[in-house]
Amino acid sequence: MKDGGEPEFLVLDYVTITRDPRTQLVVTSRCTPEAAGILETVGRFRDGGVHYLRQPHDMPVEQQRHYATAAAQALLLAGFSVFLDPSLNTLATPDGDRAAAHRYLDQLAERASKATDDKQVAEVLAEVAAPTEGLLSHLVQTLITTWATWSQRTEGALSKEDLAMRLMDTTSVLSRGGDEIRHIRNQAAAAKPAAQQPPAPPGPAASPPARGR
Template identity: 60%
Template structure:
């Protein structure tokens, strides 16, 4: 079957993923061939990054977050127009609604509160507490990581400017306390998960004995 010149060419097997590495926080792109690499560089400002495992592409270090999002979105859009299949991390997509992430987070918290109110068993409670305080993936540990980043950069900036580091130190203490509370909630969650409801007590047999038929004597009349 010959290819028609008026039909587009799709590179379905050349799948490109653009996401943020959770460990280094770098915006990276994986997949595609040399042509995809050129699009990533020209449209999004990505750099090639050879590695022992596999080659990938990344945006420069210390690029502002908004610039990262614009570069990732522009590269993804150019790749799609070129016929590539692309997965773009939603947090990097500037074409989504500006307040979409915040609204999604609020919906998630509302749903979690509803599940907490509807919890009927110890296991139901344990599941809710796990989402709140599970190591690394829970809401509180992620909030702690955000506060650590805030405290570290804020404290360094105040120190370099010769300002009082007291407010940053207070934030550090609060963050440490919150981290301890998250661990305590995890312990409570584990206790709830291990709880087993008591076995139901066996039913006692009824003490009522069936009545025996009364023997009729001479002259007695049977009950009506």
């Protein structure tokens, strides 16, 4: 950097490594020959067509993540600007998602504690129990998935079958609770703000006590 000048950065190209939602293949857009060489050597990428490179179809998920992370690190060291899908990053903090979820819940609780009208209460309840994106809906779906996979492994074990059914019954209660919360939320959103009562007129002034004669 020259004295008084701007810093100089060596960025040869921009490379995106992500997972295709339709095929679940790890892919990257077409890039310079040097970047492609790094992707092929370090990340096990292959020519996937005119516009992209891809990892092999039969590569296990953990290997996909391992080689994608390694390729991203090698590209960064070579001076490329890289976007790596967080789901492929093996260097991410394992508890990062949990910590973020806890922060979100803490922020939601703070919003609830500071709500000053029915509209703000309704907004908090919507975050909790929205039909598809609400916290409770995601929780119910997770429990249903847990029950479905667990019940398939409890054949012949009556005690485990009983536990799995109890889990499903509890999940059903949570689902019905979500319906009730949504009903409450709708009523809160439709509620009109309470009209402010005019201040009561002042009462008659008290007479001074009579003096004794």
